Amino acid sequence: MNQDTIFAPATPPGKSAIAVIRISGNDAFIVMTRIFRPLRKKTDLLKSASHQVHLGSLYHGEVLIDKVLVSLFKAPHSYTGENIAEISVHGSMFIVQKVLELLSSEGLRMARPGEFTLRAFLNGKFDLSQAEAVADLIASNSDASHALALTQMRGGFSSRLKELRQKLVDFASLIELELDFSEEDVEFANRKQLNELLETIKSEVNKLASSFARGNVLKHGIPVAIIGKPNVGKSTLLNAILNEEKALVSEVAGTTRDAVEDVMVIGGIAFRFIDTAGLRSTRDFVENLGIGKTYEKMNQAQVILYVVDISTTSAEEIKQELQDFAEHIEHGKKRFIIIANKTDLLFETPHNFAELVEMETIFISARRNENIQLITESLLKSADVEKYDDNATVSNARHYEALTAIITSIENIEHGFLAGLPSDLISTDLHLALHHLGTITGEVSTEELLDNVFSKFCIGK
Ligand code: GDP
Numbered sequence: 519m520n521q522d523t524i525f526a527p528a529t530p531p532g533k534s535a536i537a538v539i540r541i542s543g544n545d546a547f548i549v550m551t552r553i554f555r556p557l558r559k560k561t562d563l564l565k566s567a568s569h570q571v572h573l574g575s576l577y578h579g580e581v582l583i584d585k586v587l588v589s590l591f592k593a594p595h596s597y598t599g600e601n602i603a604e605i606s607v608h609g610s611m612f613i614v615q616k617v618l619e620l621l622s623s624e625g626l627r628m629a630r631p632g633e634f635t636l637r638a639f640l641n642g643k644f645d646l647s648q649a650e651a652v653a654d655l656i657a658s659n660s661d662a663s664h665a666l667a668l669t670q671m672r673g674g675f676s677s678r679l680k681e682l683r684q685k686l687v688d689f690a691s692l693i694e695l696e697l698d699f700s701e702e703d704v705e706f707a708n709r710k711q712l713n714e715l716l717e718t719i720k721s722e723v724n725k726l727a728s729s730f731a732r733g734n735v736l737k738h739g740i741p742v743a744i745i746g747k748p749n750v751g752k753s754t755l756l757n758a759i760l761n762e763e764k765a766l767v768s769e770v771a772g773t774t775r776d777a778v779e780d781v782m783v784i785g786g787i788a789f790r791f792i793d794t795a796g797l798r799s800t801r802d803f804v805e806n807l808g809i810g811k812t813y814e815k816m817n818q819a820q821v822i823l824y825v826v827d828i829s830t831t832s833a834e835e836i837k838q839e840l841q842d843f844a845e846h847i848e849h850g851k852k853r854f855i856i857i858a859n860k861t862d863l864l865f866e867t868p869h870n871f872a873e874l875v876e877m878e879t880i881f882i883s884a885r886r887n888e889n890i891q892l893i894t895e896s897l898l899k900s901a902d903v904e905k906y907d908d909n910a911t912v913s914n915a916r917h918y919e920a921l922t923a924i925i926t927s928i929e930n931i932e933h934g935f936l937a938g939l940p941s942d943l944i945s946t947d948l949h950l951a952l953h954h955l956g957t958i959t960g961e962v963s964t965e966e967l968l969d970n971v972f973s974k975f976c977i978g979k
Contacts, residue, residue, distance in 0.1 A: 534609030599641030632975025646960025661786030733913030739788030746825035829863035
């Protein structure tokens with residue numbers, strides 16, 4: 519299917535100690551024999567063992583490009599399952615460009631995004647959910663997202679799906695058995711047994727599907743909104759929080775271009791301060807944000823930091839504002855924390871504030887950097903850290919959608935049973951459930967599905 523040999527830079531553009539260009543396909547080694555002169559004259563690349571590194575010089579015709587290292591991985595013992603050669607050159611964009619031109623002139627083709635991983639998938643190196651985990655792993659920016667991606671890549675999730683598929687297949691064979699005997703009007707399979715099996719399957723799928731809310735948050739970070747009136751100190755607070763934790767992660771260019779967000783990792787969990795652009799730009803813009811925008815922001819968040827200037831705002835006023843908010847926030851598991859800022863302008867903290875406001879309140883001075891750590895500690899409480907290390911956390915929206923479709927099919931089967939539908943109708947829903955399960959692992963795949971998944975990868979992966 520993939521007869522052509524492809525190449526791509528495997529390292530990002532820019533100056534670096536080393537840059538790697540990767541070549542995969544039937545001709546990978548043959549091309550190397552034409553453009554690479556090993557230091558040890560006796561070396562024969564075509565006869566070299568797999569997983570060997572060779573030192574030598576790379577030439578375009580008679581023009582020396584660089585002194586390089588070439589690593590060889592022989593099919594099928596490589597990432598893609600094909601012959602792979604990786605050329606490590608000095609990390610100059612000019613040299614990389616020269617190598618790419620050279621490989622192109624040798625008749626090889628530049629790889630599309632994710633094409634190496636696509637080939638690995640097509641060659642059975644791993645299933646689709648594992649391939650997707652490779653992209654997640656590269657994008658991971660916290661202990662939690664890293665652990666999730668690793669588990670999925672190593673097949674933890676896949677083996678859960680395999681068990682599930684087996685149960686569905688068992689169920690199918692019980693139903694088919696009944697189908698075969700329907701002529702004689704025998705209800706062969708015991709409906710009670712079938713129902714029990716279906717219950718187990720359903721609760722398993724439900725468990726996976728319901729883990730998505732959490733998995734999604736662990737993968738992308740917990741969304742936090744900082745809101746409040748102009749001049750209460752929101753941007754000062756944001757800067758203070760981000761400075762508190764040195765492990766500031768800037769979003770990798772190209773992954774989430776549209777969302778300019780500040781991400782901070784506390785205790786291995788990423789927190790994503792949503793829509794901070796307004797806090798960073800000019801006064802006018804902040805003033806123009808408007809109340810509608812604020813509600814929108816609150817509804818995107820899981821944790822809301824509501825900043826007030828405690829030196830000019832009374833507990834009664836805060837209480838009134840909270841009531842206004844309450845009408846506009848969707849109900850759910852949001853945390854709302856009042857940040858009473860500018861305590862440095864107070865002689866004493868207002869007494870009976872807690873009784874009046876009845877909501878978690880943290881008194882700080884953003885300008886003086888006082889009590890900022892109380893906020894970060896409180897944020898970590900939102901994360902529920904312990905539970906993410908099992909194999910059953912779904913963090914991929916595509917998988918979640920498939921699981922939801924499976925649940926629908928199972929519910930249809932249940933209804934079918936209750937309505938006394940004939941087994942062949944029930945078996946249609948069953949095959950639908952198996953189909954959706956297959957799209958997660960890629961057992962069932964279309965070109966469109968694969969394009970969709972792999973186009974999100976970077977070039978060279
Ligand atoms: P924003 O409009 O809510 O983003 O408010 P800013 O962060 O821009 O702050 C508005 C003004 O309040 C600035 O002059 C800040 O220096 C000041 N400010 C912020 N935090 C504090 C604080 O804790 N104490 C005092 N005294 N002033 C503060």
